[in-house]
Amino acid sequence: MKIMANRMDRGFFRYQKEFEDRALEVLRSGWYVLGNQVKSFEEEFAAYTGGGYCVGLASGLDALWIAFRVLGIGPGDEVIVQGNTYIASVMGITMNGATPVFVEPDEYFNIDTEKIEEKITKRTKAILAVHLYGQASKMDAVTELAHKYGLKVVEDCAQSHGACFHGQMTGTFGDVGCFSFYPSKNIGAFGDGGAVVVKDEKLAEDFRIFRNYGSEKRYYNKIVGANSRLDELQAGLLRVRLNHADECEEERRQIAERYLRELKNPELMLPKLREGATAVWHQFVIRTSRREELISYLNDREIGTIIHYPIPPHLSEAYKGLGYERGAFPITEQYADEVLSIPMYNGMTDEEQGYVIEALNGF
Structure with missing residues (x-):
């Protein structure tokens, strides 16, 4: 018997008709970027997490680096993060010119919250909590330290769709929850995709502007942004995933x-x-x-x-x-x-x- 470490075909075949029907619906719509599928997915995923507002982006890495950019964290700033995470977590920090400050993990593979405070300096601006392998981090301790020192909290939820700490879903504790919908994720697309979840409506609008070349209105650019949009086809297929x-x-x-x-x-x-x-x-x-x-x-x-x-x-x-x-x-x-x-x-x-x-x- 041959067994793969992971396989995604069975997840497709189980809901094959739903995926195929949704794909045809999107293809026949004639609208492929920032349309009704993205809008509907954002509303449904926000409701699923309880986070308030969701903004679809092109990937999980984009969610991370854009989060720190929108929060104003850059050169000269430090962000505390666990040492055993995937390198994308760290790239989200350094792509903005900020410095990662590593903390050892605990026995659950997540950041050891008892070792965070000793790493906080005058340059510390945020804590990045990574819910590694799908288990929620000890978020009460993280948010308590953030409030004590006036720090932002960003959550890397690439592997933790649906995981909760004391009944509250990951991605909703801090300022920004960052999600990846890479095909192997628990809620996975059929290509790259990502999103942020935030509680603040103004912050959500900042992400919407940034993801679309810094444009709030077509051809009128408020800032230098990025091209990082969750496309209609992936959003439609993710809506099927989310239903199950x-x-x-x-x-x-x-x-x-x-x-x-x-x-x-x-x-x-x-x-x-x-x-x-x-x-x-x-x-x-x-x-x-x-x-x-x-x-x-x-x-x-x-x-x-x-x-x-x-x-x-x-x-x-x-x-x-x-x-x-x-x-x-x-x-x-x-x-x-x-x-x-x-x-x-x-x-x-x-x-x-x-x-x-x-x-x-x-x-």
Whole structure:
């Protein structure tokens, strides 16, 4: 039996007619940019998150860098972020000329909120909370520190569509919630796409202007903006995804619960769930000090895996200019050496789950 680490075709075939009908609807409409599909998706996604206003953008990275730009964060400013995130989180900071200040993660793979305050300086302007792998961060502590020091809060929700902390959905705690709709995400498009969610109507309008060349009215440009628009076709298809978000989330939760219940191998460290937080299981990430051996063992059994992520941003070639050496963030680096994402996708059969469990228990 061959099992991929992730596959998206089953999510399409399950709702194939709905996707195809919506695609034809958009194609036949003759309106392909910033039309009724984008407007409807923005309204529906805002309602889904409870965040107030949603503005569709071209990608998750655009959501991040444009968020910091619109918030006025740039050269000379510092943004606190966890060290073990995907590099796009950091790029959202540095593309504006600001400096990332790294904090070690906690045992749930999210930012260790007890280590944030010691990193705050006069130059600190924001905290970027990343809800990694689909579990909500400890947002009460993040927002408390932000209020204490007058900081902005940006949330990277690329992997946490639907995840909640104490009943409140990620993306709605801070000033801006940034979402990616890359095809592999829990609510994924069929190409690139992203969005921001904000509570402030004026801020939402600032994003709408910025995404469209800085234009509030066609050919009248208020600012130097960007071309970052969620297109009509992707918005229409995302509306179908959104209609089935809850049932797809529940399916992933059931797979994760089976993994947690039946995986029993002392060589493997299973993910932990934070009290008060929910996980939507964008990834099911285990840890092992024998990762390369385990990958080879699983490859022999045609079970795919992915490492999220093998090189932390502070050690990447892209950020060698920051001057960090190995050992600067030992917990971040240990996670990078040990984490492994095992198969997790909608449409994964009971037989496939059992095969993965049996193989991992036999390692």
